Structures are given as C-alpha cells and as structure tokens.
Amino acid sequence: MKPPLFFSCLVLCLTSLSCERHAELQREIATLEAKVKHDEAATRQYDKDIAALDGREGLNRIVQQAQIKDEQLRPLEFVNAPRERKLSAIESGFAKLKPAAEAFKAAQPK
Amino acid sequence: MFACVIGGCEYLSKLDKLKADLAELKSQADAARETADLRRQEWAEIKAAKNKLDQLSARMAEVNRQRDLLDTQERKLTSEIKYMADSMTAAVENTRASAIGNVIPELRLEGRPALHNAKIFKITDDSISFLHEDGVANLHVKSDELPREFVEKYDLGPKSIHLGLQHLIGELEGLK
Numbered sequence: 001m002k003p004p005l006f007f008s009c010l011v012l013c014l015t016s017l018s019c020e021r022h023a024e025l026q027r028e029i030a031t032l033e034a035k036v037k038h039d040e041a042a043t044r045q046y047d048k049d050i051a052a053l054d055g056r057e058g059l060n061r062i063v064q065q066a067q068i069k070d071e072q073l074r075p076l077e078f079v080n081a082p083r084e085r086k087l088s089a090i091e092s093g094f095a096k097l098k099p100a101a102e103a104f105k106a107a108q109p110k
Numbered sequence: 111m112f113a114c115v116i117g118g119c120e121y122l123s124k125l126d127k128l129k130a131d132l133a134e135l136k137s138q139a140d141a142a143r144e145t146a147d148l149r150r151q152e153w154a155e156i157k158a159a160k161n162k163l164d165q166l167s168a169r170m171a172e173v174n175r176q177r178d179l180l181d182t183q184e185r186k187l188t189s190e191i192k193y194m195a196d197s198m199t200a201a202v203e204n205t206r207a208s209a210i211g212n213v214i215p216e217l218r219l220e221g222r223p224a225l226h227n228a229k230i231f232k233i234t235d236d237s238i239s240f241l242h243e244d245g246v247a248n249l250h251v252k253s254d255e256l257p258r259e260f261v262e263k264y265d266l267g268p269k270s271i272h273l274g275l276q277h278l279i280g281e282l283e284g285l286k
Contacts, residue, residue, distance in 0.1 A: 018121050025128040032135045039142035046149035053156050062159040069166040076173045083180055083285060087187065090281050094191055097274045101194055104271055105201045 188282050195275035202265045202272050206233040209264065217242075219255065233264055235273065 054061065209230050217225040217240065225242040232239040237250045238260060249255040251267035265271050 014118075018125075022121075022125065022128070025125070025132060029128065029132055029135060032132070032139050036135065036139045036142045039139070039146040042146045043142070043149050046146070046153045050149065050153055050156060053160065055156075056152075059156045059159055062156070062163050066159065066163045066166055069163065069170055073166060073170055073173060076170075076177065080173060080176050080180065084176075086281065086285055087180060087183055090191075090278050091183075091187060093274070093278055093281075094187065094194075097271055097278070098194060101198045101271050101275065104205075104265060105197060108201045108205045 184282065184285065188279075191275060191278050191282065195272065195279055198265075198272045198275055202270075206264050209233060214240075217257075219249070219257070222255075233266075235270065236267055238264065238266070 050058075053059070210233070212230050214228045214230075215226070217228040219225065225240055225244070225247055228240040228242040228247070230238060231241050236252060237248055238256060240247045240249070249260075251261055256266065261267055
C-alpha cells in the first residue's frame with residue numbers, strides 16, 4: 001500500500017470514530033437537559049400546588065383542622081348509633097300498640 | 111499532515127468542552143432531581159393531610175345528615191305517639207265514665223263467689239270497685255281478680271295500651 005493511500009484511510013477512520021464519540025456525548029447532553037427540564041417543571045408544579053395550600057403554614061392549619069374535626073366527630077358518632085337503636089325500638093313498640101289503640105277507640109261507646 | 115494535526119487538536123478541545131458541559135449538566139440534573147424529590151415529599155405530606163381532612167369533612171357531613179334524619183324521625187314519632195296517647199286517654203276516660211252505674215246481674219269470678227247486682231262505681235288504672243248485694247268489692251288486675259274482658263274493655267293493668275303509649279313518650283323524652 002502506498003503511503004498517501006494509507007494515510008487517507010487512517011484519517012477517514014479517525015474522523016469516523018471521532019464523529020461517533022461526539023454524537024454520543026451530544027445525545028447524553030440532550031438526555032440530561034431533558035431530564036433537568038422535566039425535574040424543574042415538576043418542581044415548579046409542586047411549588048405552585050404547595051403555594052395554593054399555603055405551604056408549611058397551610059399544612060399546620062390543615063392538621064389542626066383535622067384534629068378539631070376528629071374530636072367533634074367522635075361524640076357525634078357515639079350519639080347517633082344508640083339513638084337510632086332506641087328510636088327504632090320505640091317505633092316498633094308503637095307499631096305493636098297502634099292497632100290495639102285504634103281498635104279500642106273504634107269500640108268505645110258513642 | 112499539518113492540517114490533520116490542527117484538526118485533531120481542534121477536535122480534542124471540542125471534546126473536552128463537551129465533557130465539561132456534560133459534567134456540569136450532571137451535577138445540575140442531580141440538584142434538580144433532589145429539589146424535585148424534596149418538593150414531592152412536601153407535597154405528599156400536605157396532600158395526605160388534606161385528604162384526611164376531606165375524609166373527616168365527608169364523615170362529618172354524613173354524621174350530620176344522619177342526625178338530621180334522626181331528628182325528623184323523632185319529631186314524627188313523637189307527634190304520632192302523643193296524638194295517639196291523647197286520643198287513647200280520652201277514649202279510656204270516656205269508656206270508663208260511661209261504665210259508672212252499670213249493673214251486672216251476675217258477675218262470675220274465678221276462685222270466689224259471684225257478685226249479684228254488681229254496680230260499677232269506680233274504675234282506676236288497676237282496679238274496679240263494685241257495689242253489690244252483699245257489700246262492696248274492689249277487684250284488682252294484679253291479683254287476677256278481674257275477668258279478662260273487664261281488663262281489655264276498660265284498658266286496665268300494667269300492660270294497658272294507654273300506659274304503654276305513655277311509656278313510649280317517656281322513652282322519647284329520655285332521648286333528649
């Protein structure tokens with residue numbers, strides 16, 4: 001092989017390899033840039049959502065409200081269930097007495 | 111040859127710059143991910159608290175709705191029972207009042223001699239008093255002295271209808 005031909009082949013080979021490496025690095029950079037953009041967009045969205053609920057202060061307020069509601073709820077739930085049972089017992093007691101009372105009233109002297 | 115050397119140097123310098131850019135971008139990406147993770151965590155905490163509050167609010171609304179339903183049921187039941195109790199009391203009083211003076215020629219009793227020409231002169235919730243040929247007789251429901259028909263006719267005794275209704279009214283008042 002003549003030296004110029006050999007040299008040309010070598011140059012072509014090196015150029016091809018260097019282009020490939022260059023492209024790979026650029027791909028990596030593009031991927032990372034997309035990732036950064038995605039994370040930054042997510043952070044912005046979270047910031048917006050958190051700000052809408054007043055951030056840490058809002059969290060404290062929500063926790064406090066939840067505690068108050070929980071405390072209010074317990075006695076109410078405790079009252080409703082037995083009250084429902086008692087009312088239902090009274091209702092069935094009345095359902096038994098009602099026909100007898102109607103019959104008694106119907107039979108009374110005019 | 112010279113051009114190749116210059117080109118190679120240029121290429122290597124570009125490559126170094128790209129590598130430096132990549133390293134900087136990597137650290138930027140790490141920082142951005144870290145920040146996003148922190149915000150995600152914070153948001154998750156707030157969201158969980160908000161969800162809990164929303165659930166409690168929904169439960170509270172349901173409990174209040176149940177309480178309102180029970181209030182309505184109680185009002186309806188109270189008015190129905192009171193109306194029935196009042197009209198029953200009036201009917202019982204009327205029946206008992208109209209029985210005063212009635213004479214029963216022969217009142218057969220269980221386990222004791224019959225009463226002749228027994229005239230009813232008093233009726234209470236658990237007894238009837240008779241004036242008869244041999245004197246006065248006060249017959250009680252509790253001791254089973256009164257015939258069953260009298261107990262039913264004048265609504266007497268602890269199992270009477272009007273007392274049952276009064277008992278229900280008492281139960282309803284006990285709910286308040």
